[in-house]
Amino acid sequence: MENNTKDRELYLERLLDAPVDLVWEVWTKPEHIAKWWGPNGFTTTIDKMDMQPDGEWILTMHGPDGTDYPNESTFKEVVPMKKIVYDHTSYPHIVATIEFEAQGDKTLIKWHMLFDSVEVFIDVAKKYGAKKGQKENVDKLAVYLRGIKAKSNI
Secondary structure, rough: OOOOOOEEEEEEEEEEEEOOOHHHHHHOOHHHHHHHOOOOOOOEEEEEEEEOOOOEEEEEEEEEOEEEEEEEEEEEEEEOEEEEEEEEOOOOEEEEEEEEEOOOOOEEHHHEEOOOOHHHHHHHHHHOOOHHHHHHHHHHHHHHHHHHHHHHOO
């Protein structure tokens, strides 16, 4: 029997104009991820980011209206320059997989988020605009990478 999860997942692919080592660094270093993580208008505070299997990732997203959104996750798999899998343990529960694929001096990222149920997916999609937020998050990543490249002439 086929296990079809399409009705409870988000998937985004994006070719970023930066080498895989730089993209990996801005995904795995708290001082970088705090500068681009979250949808438009949000800022992020990273309280803990232990990039290893069973390591904790604790952050707070600060909404433009002043609302704080605490997030807790546990890293399940970390394959340098290739893949990050984390279990978002606060609501909504999500298993996220980000794959990094070097393509010359660019990097293809594939970001998959699997929600526990269709109902949770619909709730999050409606209440928080999850699909739009995921796209905005990657847009902010691309802008951040351009800024780093401009400063260092990569």
